[in-house]
Amino acid sequence: MSEHLLSATGLHLSFGAIWALDGVDATLWPGEVLAVVGESGSGKTTLLHVLSGRSAPDAGLVAYRDTEGVAHNVHAMPAPQLRALHRSDWGFVHQNPRDALRMEVSAGGNVGERLMAQGARHYGVIRESAIDWLRQVEISPSRIDDMPHTFSGGMLQRLQIARTLATHPRLVFMDEPTGGLDVSVQARLLDLIRTLVARLGIAVVLVTHDIAVARLLADRILVMRHGRVVEGGLTDQVLDDPQHPYTQLLVSSVLQA
Amino acid sequence: MSGYNFAYLDEQTKRMIRRAILKAVAIPGHQVPFGGREMPLPYGWGTGGIQVTAAILGPSDVLKVIDQGADDTTNAVSIRRFFARTAGIETTTHTADASVIQTRHRIPETPLRADQIIVYQVPLPEPLAKLEQSRAETRQMHALAEYGLMHVKLYEDIARYGHISISYDYPVMVNGRYLMSPSPIPAFDTPKMHRMAALQLFGAGREKRIYAIPPHTDVKPLDFDDHPFRLTRAPQACGLCGARDSYLDEVVMDDRGGRLFVCSDTDYCAGRQSMRQDEDAAA
Numbered sequence: 001m002s003e004h005l006l007s008a009t010g011l012h013l014s015f016g017a018i019w020a021l022d023g024v025d026a027t028l029w030p031g032e033v034l035a036v037v038g039e040s041g042s043g044k045t046t047l048l049h050v051l052s053g054r055s056a057p058d059a060g061l062v063a064y065r066d067t068e069g070v071a072h073n074v075h076a077m078p079a080p081q082l083r084a085l086h087r088s089d090w091g092f093v094h095q096n097p098r099d100a101l102r103m104e105v106s107a108g109g110n111v112g113e114r115l116m117a118q119g120a121r122h123y124g125v126i127r128e129s130a131i132d133w134l135r136q137v138e139i140s141p142s143r144i145d146d147m148p149h150t151f152s153g154g155m156l157q158r159l160q161i162a163r164t165l166a167t168h169p170r171l172v173f174m175d176e177p178t179g180g181l182d183v184s185v186q187a188r189l190l191d192l193i194r195t196l197v198a199r200l201g202i203a204v205v206l207v208t209h210d211i212a213v214a215r216l217l218a219d220r221i222l223v224m225r226h227g228r229v230v231e232g233g234l235t236d237q238v239l240d241d242p243q244h245p246y247t248q249l250l251v252s253s254v255l256q257a
Numbered sequence: 258m259s260g261y262n263f264a265y266l267d268e269q270t271k272r273m274i275r276r277a278i279l280k281a282v283a284i285p286g287h288q289v290p291f292g293g294r295e296m297p298l299p300y301g302w303g304t305g306g307i308q309v310t311a312a313i314l315g316p317s318d319v320l321k322v323i324d325q326g327a328d329d330t331t332n333a334v335s336i337r338r339f340f341a342r343t344a345g346i347e348t349t350t351h352t353a354d355a356s357v358i359q360t361r362h363r364i365p366e367t368p369l370r371a372d373q374i375i376v377y378q379v380p381l382p383e384p385l386a387k388l389e390q391s392r393a394e395t396r397q398m399h400a401l402a403e404y405g406l407m408h409v410k411l412y413e414d415i416a417r418y419g420h421i422s423i424s425y426d427y428p429v430m431v432n433g434r435y436l437m438s439p440s441p442i443p444a445f446d447t448p449k450m451h452r453m454a455a456l457q458l459f460g461a462g463r464e465k466r467i468y469a470i471p472p473h474t475d476v477k478p479l480d481f482d483d484h485p486f487r488l489t490r491a492p493q494a495c496g497l498c499g500a501r502d503s504y505l506d507e508v509v510m511d512d513r514g515g516r517l518f519v520c521s522d523t524d525y526c527a528g529r530q531s532m533r534q535d536e537d538a539a540a
Binding site: 079080083087102105106108109112113114116117118119121122123124126127144145 | 406484
């Protein structure tokens with residue numbers, strides 16, 4: 001466990017005159033939850049897309065170390081290999097579950113899709129696994145054959161998480177996983193994510209604008225502003241003793257319940 | 258017939274189609290785009306099949322055309338007459354006598370030989386079309402052989418009906434590489450494609466795609482280990498020839514629930530009937 005799972009150095013990306021990423025370095029250790037916080041437009045989602053190979057940076061390197069300990073340049077990887085990685089070792093949880101789920105396919109089919117994409121060809125095994133995962137995300141197995149559109153927003157998000165985790169990824173990218181949910185549902189979902197991530201030992205890069213979410217889930221935190229990382233460190237340390245004025249502003253702007 | 262080139266299409270077009278066919282044969286199951294022409298019949302009536310047939314016909318060929326297995330339905334009769342007129346070639350209804358067989362929705366019951374070519378009329382060449390709307394995405398899936406999605410469809414079927422309910426156009430893997438739509442032939446016919454001695458060509462006129470299965474190529478229906486592909490056939494025997502191994506049509510006979518099951522392959526049925534009469538006469 002002495003080597004980085006994912007490491008990014010000197011990431012630059014501009015959209016016209018705007019620097020979405022302006023010299024970002026980031027590292028992720030196996031089993032670690034890293035939160036990227038910042039206000040809208042600070043470049044956090046762009047960073048997530050660059051880290052996951054979905055968009056290419058203008059400059060900089062993202063390296064991923066696979067199960068054999070071999071480092072790969074994510075953006076130099078051939079498309080089939082990157083897609084295979086996204087299907088197996090990696091997962092991506094979208095803010096809007098409707099972007100990731102197949103709405104015309106049953107809950108069980110949604111959970112089983114990644115397994116089948118990996119070559120699972122035994123219906124009974126796939127179904128067992130789907131039932132198990134639904135249970136783990138606290139969806140009643142009796143709803144396995146129901147269509148996602150009959151699910152509530154919170155259930156959809158949990159279904160997306162079950163679908164993502166079904167192949168036991170080592171690394172999951174999450175983009176505002178609790179966005180658009182009401183507070184009580186958010187709390188349950190956060191609790192669920194925290195339990196699953198801890199139990200399965202998954203490394204997570206979590207993008208959120210919600211400091212509370214970062215505090216609950218993350219081991220380490222990066223604060224972004226105008227495409228730059230202004231502060232980084234252990235979550236408690238950064239949030240309890242913010243050094244940068246912007247971080248101080250972010251932390252102090254959270255309503256105390 | 259004067260005023261027309263042999264087999265209706267001009268030679269340049271035929272050459273273009275033949276190039277597409279050659280490429281299709283070289284990459285079994287891969288859909289090759291071609292510049293589909295307007296044909297003197299509507300899309301959906303076999304424009305793709307006709308163009309392929311026109312491109313491969315020679316003066317010495319004998320053509321058979323079937324529609325749902327029958328030689329005597331409108332579609333079959335008019336396409337057969339079309340080529341009889343525009344190419345002046347011989348036509349037949351006997352599977353064994355034909356060198357080129359154009360078909361819609363069936364494969365003849367009589368096994369095909371190495372010196373025969375079967376041309377399928379294809380309405381929807383893309384097997385993933387119903388699952389993934391974007392053609393750019395389905396092309397990528399073919400390129401990377403990512404066919405998990407098709408299994409999701411099969412999974413949904415089993416979850417809903419307890420078995421794979423696809424009864425026609427059953428998705429197949431060709432040569433272990435490309436997922437292919439076998440055209441809307443019944444699932445009953447799918448195994449006949451596996452290592453068939455004859456060359457199989459597929460033409461989709463509206464979608465402008467040609468694909469092929471060379472002789473003796475592996476064609477495997479998709480399935481699950483615990484839900485293997487199974488043949489489905491009405492349990493009856495043919496009411497006319499008594500065949501128990503052929504694919505049957507169900508014909509409503511009256512308004513009191515009377516039904517007759519008969520072979521959908523009219524040539525096969527007629528052959529068996531005349532064999533029976535010969536036996537009766539001999540006895």
